[in-house]
Amino acid sequence: MQQFIRNNDVVQYEELLSWNIESSNDIEYELFYVEAAREPYEEAISAVESIQWYEITPIDDCSFYVYLCQETRPEDRTWRQAYTELDLVVLPPIIYYADATFTMTLVGAGSDLSSLLERLPPSIDVTVHAIGTFDRRHETVATDCTERQFKAVQAAVRIGYYDVPRQGSLSDVASALNCTESTASTLLRNAESSIMKRIVTRYRDR
Known part of the structure; x- marks a missing residue:
């Protein structure tokens, strides 16, 4: 789906709102909020082999929710292990953009966050937007207010x-x-x- 977002002018905005992982069966459930043209998006998601089933709930003409079940892939485990090994928490949502970049918030000790950045391979381009003490208003519309x-x-x-x-x-x-x-x-x-x-x-x- 990230290749689809990168190569097609269809998805304007997407958020991974929440996920549950059932490790015993190697499956996971995910909830997305999407702003995109529905037909080409659904055509693309239906072709993803790891997705067992999905449901799309429209909000309006250009946005919808996607609830899906997919198999946990080896690369997914590797990706998550990078955080769990360092006792880091990923704070939803993970926000995807039309240029195929995404932003995420990590919560944990400063030393562990530094270790994560040092371990990333050169092929992964990372920009740190902010570092600070976590509070409940982090990354909300209230964040920029004094x-x-x-x-x-x-x-x-x-x-x-x-x-x-x-x-x-x-x-x-x-x-x-x-x-x-x-x-x-x-x-x-x-x-x-x-x-x-x-x-x-x-x-x-x-």
């Missing part, structure tokens, strides 16, 4: 500032944050700017 901006958005949501129709005022947000209205307004605008940019840049190939 802690103060995030608290401002939390307060605004709680008092109904973003409700339609609006229930809370900017003055209410300022009171909740114990700051002036101009400060509250600046915090919210900067947070909104960061969130909107994160949403748009998620689709980097568009």
Whole structure:
């Protein structure tokens, strides 16, 4: 499927959302979110020998979920062993792009992450986008907000500032944050700017 994504202008975006591995039978179950033309995608996935069965659930005209069962291949075991040997956790989703690259988040000790990078063969090109302390907002739309901006958005949501129709005022947000209205307004605008940019840049190939 990665060759298909690389060589055909069909898949715009794909996420591996979750997976379960049944080691006793050498099979695994996977759930994908896909943005693509369905017909050529389904034609390609039906030709993959390791896939025993699949189900496609449409969301709209250009996106769908794929739930599938496939045999665990030797290369899959080797790939996963690289992480388990170093006590690293892969945090879903794994995001695939139209240029056949993908991004993933690994959680573990810094020394183990460094060891993984050192062990990779030269044929695998890796770019490290960020290293830091893991928190629950990692790689979400809130990641680019400062802690103060995030608290401002939390307060605004709680008092109904973003409700339609609006229930809370900017003055209410300022009171909740114990700051002036101009400060509250600046915090919210900067947070909104960061969130909107994160949403748009998620689709980097568009």
